C-alpha cells in the first residue's frame with residue numbers, strides 16, 4: 001500500500017488554488033499531462049493515458065486493440081474479478097486459464113485454451129509477482145494474439161529489467177487505495193504503439209471529437225467517460241517519486257524474509273519468474289492444512305482465504321449474467337463458453353497450499369528481522385518430529 005503525506009497536500013493545494021479541475025484546456029501544463037510524461041519516462045514506454053480506475057484501464061486497452069463480440073480472451077483463474085469482466089465490457093468473453101506455483105498464468109496451460117476465436121491474453125502480475133512474460137510473449141507471437149498485461153498489483157515491479165506493464169502490447173495499472181501508487185481511485189493504460197494509444201484516448205472520452213483526440217487515420221467512434229480530474233493528476237505527481245524507494249524497501253525486506261524462510265520444514269519459497277528482482281514473497285506447503293495454520297499468523301495470509309481473488313467466487317462471471325439479456329457477450333460467442341470450477345482444481349489446490357508473507361515496507365528492517373524469526377519458529381513447531389525432539 002502506498003504512503004500519502006505532505007507532498008500530496010501541497011500538490012493538491014496547487015491544483016485547487018488554480019481552480020480548473022478538468023484536465024483539458026491546459027495543454028502540457030496540466031497536472032495530469034505532466035504525470036503522464038513523467039510516468040512514461042520512468043516506465044520507459046512511449047505513451048501513458050490516465051483513467052479513472054484499473055478496471056477502466058483494462059477495458060480501454062481491450063477497446064483500443066479492437067477486441068469485441070465473438071472474441072475470446074485468456075484470463076488467469078487467480079486475479080481480481082475485473083480482469084475477467086473487462087473482456088465482457090467490450091463484448092468479448094473471458095476464458096479461464098490455470099495458474100502455476102508462481103501464482104501467475106501457467107504458460108503450459110495457455111495453449112490448450114487457444115481456439116480459432118482467441119484474440120488476446122491478459123497475464124496478471126499478482127501480489128507484485130511477475131508473470132513468465134518471455135513464455136507468454138512467445139505464445140502470443142506464434143498465435144497472433146494481443147497481450148494486455150494487468151499490472152494493477154505490480155506497479156514498479158520489473159521482469160528481466162523491464163517494468164511490467166510495458167512488455168505486452170498494452171499494460172493496465174491501478175491507483176486505487178490498495179496499490180503501489182494511489183490516488184484513492186485511478187488507473188493508467190501504457191503502450192508503445194501510437195495507434196493503440198490514440199484509440200485508448202478516444203475510448204476514454206465521449207468528447208473525443210472536440211478535444212483533438214482523433215488522428216487522420218483513426219476516425220472517431222462513440223466512447224465512455226473514463227477521464228480523471230486534475231486532482232488525480234496532482235496526487236499521482238506526488239506519488240511518483242515514492243515508487244522507486246518503495247521497491248527498494250520491498251527488495252531489502254524480501255531478501256531478509258526469504259533467507260529466514262528458506263529451507264524451513266514443510267514448505268518452500270514459491271518459484272518466482274525473476275527471483276533476483278523479487279519484491280513479493282509467497283511460500284507453498286505440501287499440505288493445505290499446514291498452509292491454513294501458517295496463514296493464521298499476523299502478516300501471513302493463505303491465498304485461498306483471500307476469496308475475492310479466487311475465480312470460484314466470481315458469481316457474476318460464473319453465472320454468465322449481464323445487465324440485460326440481449327447485451328450478453330456469451331450469446332455472441334462462437335461456441336458455448338463454460339466456467340466450471342472442477343476444470344480449475346489445480347488453481348484451487350495451489351491457492352490452498354500457498355501463503356503470502358507481507359514484506360512490511362512501512363516497518364524498520366529490525367522489526368521485519370524479528371518477524372522473520374517468529375515465522376521460522378512457527379514453521380519449526382509444526383514440523384513432524386519437533387514435539388518428540390523437544391520432549
Ligand SMILES: *Cc1c(COP(=O)(O)O)cnc(C)c1O
Nearest residue numbers: 053054055080082152153174176
Ligand atoms: C486492483 C486490480 C484491478 C482493478 O483496479 P481498480 O482500480 O480497482 O478498478 C484489476 N486487476 C487486478 C489484478 C487488481 O488487483
